[in-house]
Structures are given as C-alpha cells and as structure tokens.
Amino acid sequence: MFNSSNNVNQYMIYEILNSNEVFKPYIKSYMIKDKNTILLEANFIKNNIIIPIKGTKNFIYIEKSGEYYEIYKENNIEEVSKLGFKNSLNRVLKKKRFLVIDSPKLIKNNQPFIIRVYLQSDKKQSLILYEIPLFEKYNLSSNITQLVEVLSIKMFDYIKKFLPNLFLIYFDFIFDLGENPYFLRMGGADISLFNDKIKNEIYKNIIELSFALE
Numbered sequence: 401m402f403n404s405s406n407n408v409n410q411y412m413i414y415e416i417l418n419s420n421e422v423f424k425p426y427i428k429s430y431m432i433k434d435k436n437t438i439l440l441e442a443n444f445i446k447n448n449i450i451i452p453i454k455g456t457k458n459f460i461y462i463e464k465s466g467e468y469y470e471i472y473k474e475n476n477i478e479e480v481s482k483l484g485f486k487n488s489l490n491r492v493l494k495k496k497r498f499l500v501i502d503s504p505k506l507i508k509n510n511q512p513f514i515i516r517v518y519l520q521s522d523k524k525q526s527l528i529l530y531e532i533p534l535f536e537k538y539n540l541s542s543n544i545t546q547l548v549e550v551l552s553i554k555m556f557d558y559i560k561k562f563l564p565n566l567f568l569i570y571f572d573f574i575f576d577l578g579e580n581p582y583f584l585r586m587g588g589a590d591i592s593l594f595n596d597k598i599k600n601e602i603y604k605n606i607i608e609l610s611f612a613l614e
Contacts, residue, residue, distance in 0.1 A: 410499050411453050413586045416562050417555060426551060426583050429502040435493045438500065442486045445469070449501040449574070450493070451585055458494055459584075461512050463505060472511055504576035513538040514584065515545075517552040518570045526556040534572070544579050551581065559586070 414430055417423040432453065433441075450460040461472040469485045471478045473492055480488045507513040514534040519526045528549055540548075552571050560566055572584040 408586050408588060409454060410451055410585050413559065414499065414583075416559055417583060420558055423551075423555060423558070423583070426581060428504075428582055431500050432497060433500045434497050435490075435495070438493065438498065439486060439490055442489055443482075445485075445489075447503045447505060449503045449584070450498050451501070452495045453497045453499055454495075458492075460492060461503065461506065461508075462489075463503075472508065475511070477510060503574075504580075504582075507538055507575045507577060507579070512574055515540070515548055515573045515575075515581075516570050517548065517573070518568075519552055519556050520569075521556075521560065521567045526553045526560075528552060538575075540575070541579060544575075544581065548573055548581050551583075555583070 411430075411432055414427060418427050428449075438450070445462055446464045448462050450462070452458055457474075459474050463470045463472070467482060469480050469482070469488075471480065471488055471492065478488060511534075515531055516534055517531040518529040520529055521527075531549070551573075555571060556566075556569065566588075568588070570587050572587070573581045574584050575581055
C-alpha cells in the first residue's frame, strides 16, 4: 500500500547490505542459483537456507544430520535419507531462481526461530512498529533483542539510500545456536496486518512525514 512495490528482490537487498562493512557480520555467504543447479549440487548441501529471489514465501532450511537431511519448510518438517533427498528437494523448490545462503545450525524446534521486525520510515530515522516471533517462541537475551532492533533501524535507513520510496517494511532475522543474529530477508508490509492502535500511529507518521517533505 505504501511502497512502490512489495515484490522485493532479495538478492538486491543482500547486495545493498553487504556493501556496508557494518552489516557484513550479519550477512552469511549467498549465491544465486537456479533449480537445476541446486539439484545437480544436492550432494554438497550441508546447512543451507534457500529462498526465492523475488518475494518472501517458500523459506526452506536444510540441515544435514549424519546420513539424513532435515528439510524445514514453513509450517512443515521432513526428514529424508541421502537417496531420497534430491527428490524431496525437487518437490519443494517451487520457483526457478533462488538465493542459496550458507547457514550455521539454527535455533529451532519444529521450525527455525525467526524474529520479524516491522518498521516504517520517519523524518530522522526509521521507527520500529513492533516485532514478533514466527513459527517458534524462544526467549532471546535482552542484549540480543536490542542488537536486532538497532540493526533493523540502521539497515532500513541504509537501504532507503538506494530505494527511497520504501515506507513500510519488515525484516526477518534467524539465530545460530549462540544466539547470533543473521539477516534473512526483507518484505513489504501491508497496513491491514496491524491492529487499530498501530494503524493510527502509522497514519500519524505519514501525515508528519508528508509535511516534513514539503
């Protein structure tokens, strides 16, 4: 509703963030690969995250455990042997081009623990609207939570230097077993997701921002 487009190019966002030394510790190695290449290199997969280049759906986390692979999809987990891994991977890869991200072992239960942080643009610096855990709950240390909040604001302010028309977005962060945060993806947020109190704050900030830009 407020962004020029909500169909985010994740590779572009990774490239923008990776161009800043401040954010590099929170960006894991990544490559663009098509579905055929991923399937050809299936035997080399150990711990990887696979997300589509465009959009925010179909997050896949793969963790190799001995002779088996655990494939975590949104709201689903599958354990397969080496022999069945390629067929399972072929079935879950719905699109043609993906961002394949090297991953540490993640905090997880039935799903990897992900924190989603909603932000909106403001006159001086971006504002955090609120943050929620996706799929699984986990009590992060307070200093880690603060780090994620500070990172989110700095990342959004930096991205806006390249994409100034962004107004309402979210970031997803994953966490390794030591609670170290890593950027996962960015999405465009829809105001219909928020309750009335947050909506009123958003509208208020829109008005203030519009006057500031006059």
